[in-house]
Amino acid sequence: VRLAGDDFAKSCYREPLPDISPSSANRTVPWDIARGPGECCSSLDEVRAGIDKVDADLLMLLSQRAALVREATRFKPTRSNVDVPSRDTEVINGAVEGSVKVNLPEAIARAVFTAIINSSVDFELCIFDAFNGGF
Numbered sequence: 861v862r863l864a865g866d867d868f869a870k871s872c873y874r875e876p877l878p879d880i881s882p883s884s885a886n887r888t889v890p891w892d893i894a895r896g897p898g899e900c901c902s903s904l905d906e907v908r909a910g911i912d913k914v915d916a917d918l919l920m921l922l923s924q925r926a927a928l929v930r931e932a933t934r935f936k937p938t939r940s941n942v943d944v945p946s947r948d949t950e951v952i953n954g955a956v957e958g959s960v961k962v963n964l965p966e967a968i969a970r971a972v973f974t975a976i977i978n979s980s981v982d983f984e985l986c987i988f989d990a991f992n993g994g995f
């Protein structure tokens with residue numbers, strides 16, 4: 861998935877980032893807009909430990925979301941009611957709009973929520989078929 865179109869330097873945070881040294885030695889983080897509450901780190905190992913913790917939290921949240929998606933199946937009369945494109949668009953657009961407030965690159969919000977919706981619809985179809993014989 862190409863997240864940022866043709867000009868990565870300009871599009872990741874909707875504005876150009878400052879230049880940084882081509883060497884990784886003594887490279888600081890010069891762009892305040894890229895800083896967030898998760899920023900910590902004085903080594904790549906420390907960065908990765910932070911990523912692993914966030915990933916564990918994401919897994920838990922995705923599990924809670926999947927359980928709710930599974931419940932939605934109970935309120936769908938037929939298989940053709942499972943996917944609701946207008947709601948899919950609302951969820952994805954809501955995530956893209958919300959990404960600005962939390963300083964998440966919009967392209968990540970769009971790509972991740974599109975994948976969440978697509979996999980959730982497949983999961984819901986699977987649940988529907990398992991319990992209803994797929995009529």
Ligand SMILES: C=C(O[C@@H]1C=C(C(=O)O)C=C[C@H]1O)C(=O)O
Pocket residue numbers: 928929932942943944945947948951976977980981984
């Ligand atoms: C959960 C629902 O079912 C589907 C899954 C959605 C989701 O994962 O958010 C949204 C719409 C539907 O395509 C729903 O109808 O709300």
